[in-house]
Amino acid sequence: xxxSLTDAAVDMYQTRPERPRSARGRRAAGxxxxxxxxxxxxxxxxxxxxxxxxxxxxxxVLTVQYSLYRWxxxxxxxxxxxxxxxxxxxxxxxxxxxVHAFELIVFFSAIPVLLGLAIAATIRRIATTRLALAxxxxxxxxxxxxxxxxxxxxxxxxxSDGAVNQLLSAVGLDGVTRAWLGDLSTALPAVGVIGAxxxxxxxxxxxxxxxxxxxxxxxxxxxxxxxGPIREFVSITVPSLRQExxxxxxxxxxxxxxxxxxxxxxxxxxxxxATMVPGLEIFYQAFSEREVGVASALAVVLMALVLACVxxxxxxxxxxxx
Amino acid sequence: xxSRVRARRRATALALVALGGTLTVAGCGGPGSDESADTAxxxxxxxxxxxxxxxxxxxVTMHAYFETGFPLPxxxxxxxxxxxxxxxxxxxxxxxxxxxxxxxxxxxxxxxxLMRLPQxxxxxxxxxxxxxxxxxxxxxxxxxxxxxxxxxxxxxGGRPRGEGALYANGLNFSMTGVFYNKELAARIGMTxxxxxxxxxxxxxxxxxxxxxxxxxxxxxxATGGLAFPLQDLMAAYGPTGPINDWIFQKPGATxxxxxxxxxxxxxxxxxxxxxxxxxxxAMDYAKMMSRFIGGEGLFMFNGDWESGNLDRQMPxxxxxxLMPPARAGGKRAAMSAPLTFxxxxxxxNKDCAAFFLDWVATDPTARDIAVRVGGSHPMGPSDxxxxxxxxGTVTASTLDAGSVIGADNGAMDFIANATGAIYAKSWTPQLxxxxxxxxxxxxxxxAVQSDYERQIEG
Numbered sequence: 001x002x003x004s005l006t007d008a009a010v011d012m013y014q015t016r017p018e019r020p021r022s023a024r025g026r027r028a029a030g031x032x033x034x035x036x037x038x039x040x041x042x043x044x045x046x047x048x049x050x051x052x053x054x055x056x057x058x059x060x061v062l063t064v065q066y067s068l069y070r071w072x073x074x075x076x077x078x079x080x081x082x083x084x085x086x087x088x089x090x091x092x093x094x095x096x097x098x099v100h101a102f103e104l105i106v107f108f109s110a111i112p113v114l115l116g117l118a119i120a121a122t123i124r125r126i127a128t129t130r131l132a133l134a135x136x137x138x139x140x141x142x143x144x145x146x147x148x149x150x151x152x153x154x155x156x157x158x159x160s161d162g163a164v165n166q167l168l169s170a171v172g173l174d175g176v177t178r179a180w181l182g183d184l185s186t187a188l189p190a191v192g193v194i195g196a197x198x199x200x201x202x203x204x205x206x207x208x209x210x211x212x213x214x215x216x217x218x219x220x221x222x223x224x225x226x227x228g229p230i231r232e233f234v235s236i237t238v239p240s241l242r243q244e245x246x247x248x249x250x251x252x253x254x255x256x257x258x259x260x261x262x263x264x265x266x267x268x269x270x271x272x273x274a275t276m277v278p279g280l281e282i283f284y285q286a287f288s289e290r291e292v293g294v295a296s297a298l299a300v301v302l303m304a305l306v307l308a309c310v311x312x313x314x315x316x317x318x319x320x321x322x
Numbered sequence: 323x324x325s326r327v328r329a330r331r332r333a334t335a336l337a338l339v340a341l342g343g344t345l346t347v348a349g350c351g352g353p354g355s356d357e358s359a360d361t362a363x364x365x366x367x368x369x370x371x372x373x374x375x376x377x378x379x380x381x382v383t384m385h386a387y388f389e390t391g392f393p394l395p396x397x398x399x400x401x402x403x404x405x406x407x408x409x410x411x412x413x414x415x416x417x418x419x420x421x422x423x424x425x426x427x428x429x430x431x432x433x434x435x436l437m438r439l440p441q442x443x444x445x446x447x448x449x450x451x452x453x454x455x456x457x458x459x460x461x462x463x464x465x466x467x468x469x470x471x472x473x474x475x476x477x478x479g480g481r482p483r484g485e486g487a488l489y490a491n492g493l494n495f496s497m498t499g500v501f502y503n504k505e506l507a508a509r510i511g512m513t514x515x516x517x518x519x520x521x522x523x524x525x526x527x528x529x530x531x532x533x534x535x536x537x538x539x540x541x542x543x544a545t546g547g548l549a550f551p552l553q554d555l556m557a558a559y560g561p562t563g564p565i566n567d568w569i570f571q572k573p574g575a576t577x578x579x580x581x582x583x584x585x586x587x588x589x590x591x592x593x594x595x596x597x598x599x600x601x602x603x604a605m606d607y608a609k610m611m612s613r614f615i616g617g618e619g620l621f622m623f624n625g626d627w628e629s630g631n632l633d634r635q636m637p638x639x640x641x642x643x644l645m646p647p648a649r650a651g652g653k654r655a656a657m658s659a660p661l662t663f664x665x666x667x668x669x670x671n672k673d674c675a676a677f678f679l680d681w682v683a684t685d686p687t688a689r690d691i692a693v694r695v696g697g698s699h700p701m702g703p704s705d706x707x708x709x710x711x712x713x714g715t716v717t718a719s720t721l722d723a724g725s726v727i728g729a730d731n732g733a734m735d736f737i738a739n740a741t742g743a744i745y746a747k748s749w750t751p752q753l754x755x756x757x758x759x760x761x762x763x764x765x766x767x768x769a770v771q772s773d774y775e776r777q778i779e780g
Contacts, residue, residue: 179604284747
């Protein structure tokens with residue numbers, strides 16, 4: 001059996017119409033071998049497909065179904081059509097969570113990508129020194145620390161008597177000290193800073209690896225033409241990193257829109273819903289309010305929103321390549 | 323056929339399959355329709371024959387679901403196994419917030435024999451809890467003071483609470499009020515607990531003037547701890563009856579009453595006067611405790627579940643008083659609730675669980691544990707023996723407060739227990755906005771009332 005499978009695979013690449021045929025029987029066998037791959041391929045894919053179908057597609061289908069019902073998760077349910085969806089867009093508490101998610105993009109995407117570019121460019125210039133290794137490690141460290149631990153550590157640092165306020169007091173800025181996570185106006189940016197800190201390392205590392213692929217001759221040529229470091233960065237580094245930047249933006253935008261863990265640990269959506277995001281609201285709707293239908297509808301809307309934001313980014317980076 | 327066209331066709335086919343799947347599932351009826359509703363109330367097998375149920379003599383393993391961080395249930399089950407060696411306990415623990423979120427699914431899918439319960443209305447509505455009326459009769463719980471079990475009675479279909487069949491029992495019942503730091507009180511000349519609201523206001527103002535944080539109260543994250551002083555103020559300004567009616571979801575009940583508006587506005591004045599810590603909105607329960615124990619605040623609104631802890635951590639330096647009434651000589655009131663434990667309607671060992679709940683209230687050692695470990699008043703008949711408590715401790719004063727509340731008939735359930743979601747989704751964000759100066763007392767009550775009506779209509 002194993003042998004015939006290998007044969008079949010080899011045959012896929014050796015379909016030669018002018019193959020010398022010795023006998024009719026041989027020809028028929030060859031045809032049978034040619035047909036085998038169609039289902040053999042599926043056989044290889046089957047385990048992964050089964051897992052994907054069971055744990056991704058099926059829950060997706062169920063979520064869409066739940067979103068059309070009013071259901072508390074236990075008892076009988078009633079069909080409500082698209083009512084849950086209209087609630088998502090008309091209930092100011094629910095729509096506010098979507099606005100918060102977009103505000104978080106500034107912190108989760110813009111800051112890590114821009115700052116990551118600057119840090120990566122700096123590290124590249126000192127690539128051979130020990131300092132570069134240390135800097136790479138320090139910047140990437142947040143990716144290794146569990147998000148829950150990071151959230152707890154940051155909520156201590158941002159507390160009224162935490163490190164951030166001590167630092168501010170030390171430089172004479174007593175006036176601006178506050179409980180950063182407990183203030184209606186600063187809670188969301190404070191949570192955003194935690195996210196930026198976490199994602200900065202990922203972006204820096206991705207961009208740094210992208211930079212290592214850029215041909216050094218390009219920089220040399222630019223330098224001969226009299227370009228300074230900034231000109232090099234703008235004209236060579238950034239355009240060459242289009243694909244890596246695309247990946248960074250995609251990953252971080254998804255992290256911003258679907259954020260849950262950092263916020264659940266640091267503020268739980270408070271104070272006064274100031275940091276309530278769709279991911280957390282879905283959780284509260286399903287398990288606290290027991291409105292599984294509304295939670296599912298919000299989840300479907302969130303998925304559509306993520307796709308609507310990410311697909312254009314993918315399309316843009318691909319189109320420019322072509 | 324080019325591979326691109328083929329891929330596109332395949333994608334279309336997959337999308338159709340997914341859509342078809344949704345429609346098929348949708349066509350099969352809504353979720354939850356296949357649940358076999360177990361409506362059978364707990365039948366007390368032996369009650370009919372006159373003898374109360376027991377745990378028998380055969381080995382039995384009890385499945386229990388307790389709250390993390392509270393040692394009382396474990397202390398009780400350990401003692402129970404010592405007295406009844408045939409009973410083993412298989413205990414699972416979670417934080418209360420997790421229990422609240424898991425309760426319906428756990429009761430349905432993995433039914434515990436004994437479980438720490440969150441708000442019960444919706445659990446009763448879904449037939450997830452055993453009806454304990456038969457046991458109440460068999461064990462004589464119906465001869466206990468009615469107020470002890472009132473909060474655990476639920477009407478048919480989950481509403482209203484406070485009357486109807488009994489669906490839970492308590493391990494003890496807690497008492498809330500105001501703890502104060504005696505050293506800081508002496509510094510501002512407060513020699514005895516305030517007798518009226520005006521005296522309390524005066525103490526707060528003097529503490530503020532002396533540079534002492536008048537009240538340490540948690541209000542961060544998903545836990546609006548200002549609900550404690552708010553409800554105490556409500557009971558100081560008005561009668562407790564309408565507040566309980568609202569919590570019990572009696573028809574037509576409202577939280578937006580004139581006396582409650584006065585209370586909310588009073589709380590707003592406290593906030594504006596800076597009587598709460600400036601970072602109250604970022605303070606969780608643990609931080610409040612550590613600050614109060616560390617001597618960083620004069621008052622703290624909390625319950626007697628901390629009495630034992632405070633007696634250990636700051637012996638002789640902490641006092642307790644019930645919220646004073648608005649007018650001198652007025653009646654006292656307090657949030658007082660049983661530490662609620664129930665039995666799943668699908669539990670395997672209902673009789674043994676009920677026997678355990680009765681044992682907790684009647685066995686002298688168990689009653690002693692309820693006070694010593696739990697810090698609160700034991701359940702049970704009013705003439706049951708009280709464990710000895712050392713005079714002068716804060717535990718003694720919280721137990722004494724229980725008799726005052728009994729005499730004044732001032733026990734209230736907690737406004738956070740009105741519905742399953744009212745605390746996390748309504749009181750907490752509203753109180754946090756009030757602390758931030760973004761919400762008035764009057765508007766807060768209107769907003770909570772509208773959330774409440776939306777939540778109970780379903």
